[in-house]
Structures are given as structure tokens and as C-alpha cells.
Amino acid sequence: MKIVHRAPLVLPMASSAIADGAVLLQDDTIIKIAPFAELQAEAGQVVDHEDCILMPSLINGHAHLELSAYASLAQQAVTAGDMVGWISRLLAARMADDEGGTQEAAGQTLASFQAEGVGLLVDIGNDPACCQPENNMVIETMFLLELLGLSAERAAAARTTLVDVADTQDLAVTAHAPYSTATSLLQEIKKRANRMGSLFSIHVAESQAELDLLSSGQGAFRDFLEERGGWDGSFQPPVSGSVAYLDKLGLLDEQTLCVHAVHLHPTEIELLAEKRAGVCLCPGSNRFLGVGTAPLPQLLAAGIMPAIGTDSAASNEHLSMWREMRLLGEDHPQVDPELILALATKHGAAAVQRHADFGALMLSVHGHFLAVRCDDFNEPFEFLVRDAAPKEVQWL
Numbered sequence: 182m183k184i185v186h187r188a189p190l191v192l193p194m195a196s197s198a199i200a201d202g203a204v205l206l207q208d209d210t211i212i213k214i215a216p217f218a219e220l221q222a223e224a225g226q227v228v229d230h231e232d233c234i235l236m237p238s239l240i241n242g243h244a245h246l247e248l249s250a251y252a253s254l255a256q257q258a259v260t261a262g263d264m265v266g267w268i269s270r271l272l273a274a275r276m277a278d279d280e281g282g283t284q285e286a287a288g289q290t291l292a293s294f295q296a297e298g299v300g301l302l303v304d305i306g307n308d309p310a311c312c313q314p315e316n317n318m319v320i321e322t323m324f325l326l327e328l329l330g331l332s333a334e335r336a337a338a339a340r341t342t343l344v345d346v347a348d349t350q351d352l353a354v355t356a357h358a359p360y361s362t363a364t365s366l367l368q369e370i371k372k373r374a375n376r377m378g379s380l381f382s383i384h385v386a387e388s389q390a391e392l393d394l395l396s397s398g399q400g401a402f403r404d405f406l407e408e409r410g411g412w413d414g415s416f417q418p419p420v421s422g423s424v425a426y427l428d429k430l431g432l433l434d435e436q437t438l439c440v441h442a443v444h445l446h447p448t449e450i451e452l453l454a455e456k457r458a459g460v461c462l463c464p465g466s467n468r469f470l471g472v473g474t475a476p477l478p479q480l481l482a483a484g485i486m487p488a489i490g491t492d493s494a495a496s497n498e499h500l501s502m503w504r505e506m507r508l509l510g511e512d513h514p515q516v517d518p519e520l521i522l523a524l525a526t527k528h529g530a531a532a533v534q535r536h537a538d539f540g541a542l543m544l545s546v547h548g549h550f551l552a553v554r555c556d557d558f559n560e561p562f563e564f565l566v567r568d569a570a571p572k573e574v575q576w577l
Contacts, residue, residue, distance in 0.1 A: 184206045184226045185203045185221070185223070186203060186204045187202070187217045187228065187229050187230065188233045189555075190234045190235070190558060192234055192236040192237075192542075193237075194522075195527060195542070200216070201217050203215065203219075204235055211545065211550075212545075214542050232556075233552040234553045234561060234565070235577070237539070237550050238550060239297070239298050239300065239502045239526060239529075240526060240530050240535075241299050241303065242303050242490040243305065244304050244491055246291060246304050246312050247312075248271070248493035249283075249286035249311075249494045250286040250287075251274045251275070251494065254495040255494060255497055255498040257270070259469065261470075262472055264470060264472060265390055265402060283308065284311050291312065292318070294500070297502060297503060300320060300321065300539055300549060302322050303322075303380065303461075303533050304323065306324070306325075306326070307327060312324045323353070323535070325353050325355040326342075326354045328356060328357065328366065331406060331416050332406075332410075333363070334413065336363035336365065340369070343373070353377060354370055354379075355380070355383060356381070358391065359385065359391070359426050360395065363415070363416065371432045371437075379436070380533055380534055381436055382440055383427070383439065385423045385424060386423040386441060386442050386443055386449075387441035388443070391444070394418065395419055395421060395422065395423060395426055396422075397420075422446050423439075424439065424453060425452065434456055434457065436534060438532060440461045441463055442476075442480075443474065447479065450483050453480075459534075460485055461488040465491060466492035466493070468508060474512050475487075477516060488525075488532035489505050489521075502525055503571075506521050506566045507566060518562040518567055550576075552577055553574050556570070
């Protein structure tokens with residue numbers, strides 16, 4: 182049976198907006214997107230969505246579902262830029278947690294993402310059970326097992342996990358960050374990711390403390406690692422920024438996603454563009470931790486279209502992709518809200534290598550998309566991106 186979903190505005194995102202538009206489905210697959218007048222005769226059934234915008238689902242390019250149980254950390258004051266202090270509190274909370282409930286909290290977060298219209302989520306963590314949608318959910322997750330270890334001993338332990346867990350369960354694997362993962366381990370993980378055709382998502386240039394360690398081998402992260410027995414002197418600082426370091430190791434390509442990307446040198450932005458590496462911005466987490474603001478205008482000028490992510494409940498007081506778009510707009514008021522919406526949809530899907538299935542209303546794609554109630558059709562992108570009011574979302 183053919184069904185037409187009609188609305189005052191359709192945003193395919195891969196093409197121009199359509200006033201009084203419609204999406205024609207057959208067997209739950211999109212077969213046409215056009216003005217309603219062109220599709221009316223083909224419909225076996227017409228479903229009107231008054232006061233709504235039809236659009237693709239949102240892409241959350243970076244989350245840590247397993248940290249949902251530690252949301253109380255995001256309610257505590259953080260000294261601006263003190264990544265090490267926040268990490269210390271997070272590790273202490275995880276070590277003290279003997280109640281379980283991690284998977285339950287993760288499931289609740291996943292359900293809330295779906296309720297707000299997220300169709301695809303990239304989850305970084307240690308427990309794949311934390312990102313398994315219920316059978317009745319339409320949200321899809323991409324789980325990446327995160328490994329780290331800077332000292333020789335801890336890098337060896339990570340390699341054991343790579344064999345005992347990742348290879349046994351056929352899991353995609355990624356690295357935590359340049360400041361926490363040994364050079365050889367970074368390269369091994371990237372080679373495996375390329376071999377599997379999986380995304381290599383890594384925290385990059387998130388804080389000044391990270392740059393201090395990479396440039397001189399000193400600073401807050403050095404002290405933190407020494408206190409915890411994670412520093413043995415084997416790490417040789419590259420005396421460069423994070424992106425330049427990854428490039429020296431041959432890790433930048435289309436399957437690499439550099440998450441946060443706050444502290445970038447202009448030449449590193451050029452490197453990202455040259456190697457066609459992806460970027461994911463997390464404005465909510467960056468704002469909470471006080472690590473700075475990502476250089477979005479400079480990235481856009483270089484032709485880089487970043488994804489947007491929420492990061493975790495432990496570093497973000499309210500996990501919502503709509504809020505992330507609004508914060509990104511506040512950080513960069515000169516950026517067109519229509520472009521910001523595109524970053525959360527079609528460009529986000531491209532950044533995580535899933536543009537064939539997500540990010541736009543496309544022909545021959547399964548018809549899971551959104552009807553979002555709109556209060557201002559004169560400025561729909563302003564409403565979707567800049568308006569702080571909660572969005573009323575219906576899955577179709």
C-alpha cells in the first residue's frame with residue numbers, strides 16, 4: 182500500500198526545502214519526495230502532519246552510553262579546563278560503583294535519544310551491552326570498543342583485550358586519545374579498523390593539558406599518569422599538536438573521526454582537509470569542562486563539515502542533540518542555522534561513514550523519519566536550531 186505523509190514543510194536535507202511537501206512510501210520505503218500536489222493522486226492513504234516539519238533523523242556522532250550512570254558528575258562545578266580533575270572524579274566514581282545499573286542507565290539514555298529523534302548514535306565504551314537497542318526501537322548504534330594504555334605494560338594489556346575480547350566478539354575497536362594511547366598501539370588499532378572497514382574515532386585536541394603533554398611531555402596529564410603508575414618514560418612526546426601527531430603516524434584518512442578538535446593549529450585544519458578526515462564537535466561537553474570552543478568557522482572555510490555529538494552524561498548536564506545544535510549556534514552566531522541542522526543530519530552521517538543510510542530523506546531508504554512540530558514556519562531553521570523550547574518529535 183502507498184502512503185503519503187504530508188506537511189507544510191519537508192526538509193530532505195539532500196535537496197531544497199519543499200513547501201506543502203510530501204513523502205511517498207511503499208512498503209515502508211521512500212519512493213518519492215515532492216510537493217503534495219504531485220503525489221496526491223498516487224496515494225492510497227494520506228496522513229496529514231499539520232504544524233510539522235518532515236525531516237531525517239538526527240546523527241549523534243559521539244556518545245559514551247556506559248557513563249550514563251555517572252550523570253551526577255555533570256551537576257558538580259568544574260574548574261575551567263581541568264580535564265584531569267574531572268577524569269579523576271569519574272574514575273573514582275566508577276571504582277566506587279558496586280550497585281550495577283550501568284546497563285539500565287545506558288538503556289534509559291538511549292531511549293531518550295530516540296524520543297528526541299536520534300536515528301544513529303556512535304557509542305564509545307567498554308561494554309557493548311550498554312548500547313543494545315530494545316527490539317521495538319528504531320535507533321541504530323555503532324559501538325566501538327575503546328582501548329588505551331600509554332606505558333608499555335598497559336599497552337600490552339590493551340593488546341590482550343584486543344585479542345581476547347574484540348577479536349573473539351568481532352567488535353570494532355578504536356583508541357581513546359593521543360595522550361593516553363601508546364604510539365604502536367594507536368597504529369595497530371588503526372590498521373585493524375581499516376582492515377574491518379570500521380570507524381576510527383578518537384578524542385583529539387580536547388584540552389590544553391593534552392597539548393602540554395604532546396609538546397613537552399610535561400603538565401597535568403604527566404602528573405596524573407605518574408600518580409597512577411601509567412607513565413614509564415617510554416612515550417616520546419611528538420612536540421606537535423594532536424592532529425599533526427596523528428598525521429605523522431599515518432592515522433588520518435576518511436575513516437578517522439577526530440572528536441572535540443578544540444585546540445587546532447591552522448596547519449592542522451589544513452591537514453584534516455587534505456586527508457579528508459572527519460571531525461565531531463561536542464559543544465555541550467566542551468562548555469561544561471571549560472576546555473574552549475572548537476574553531477567551526479575555520480573548519481567550514483577549509484571545507485570540513487563536522488558531525489555533532491553529545492559526549493556523555495558525566496560531562497554534559499543535558500544530553501540532547503537539539504541543545505547541542507543550539508549551543509553550537511550560540512558559540513558561532515555567524516554560522517547559518519540551516520548549515521548547523523545539516524551538520525546534525527547529512528554531514529554528520531557522512532562524517533561517520535553512514536551517508537548511504539542516514540542523514541537525508543532519500544529514495545529507496547527505509548522510511549523512518551521525523552515529524553517535528555514547528556511554531557514558526559517563517560523561520561523554520563531558526564526554530565529548529567536556535568529555539569530553546571523542547572521539540573515535539575514523532576517517528577514515522
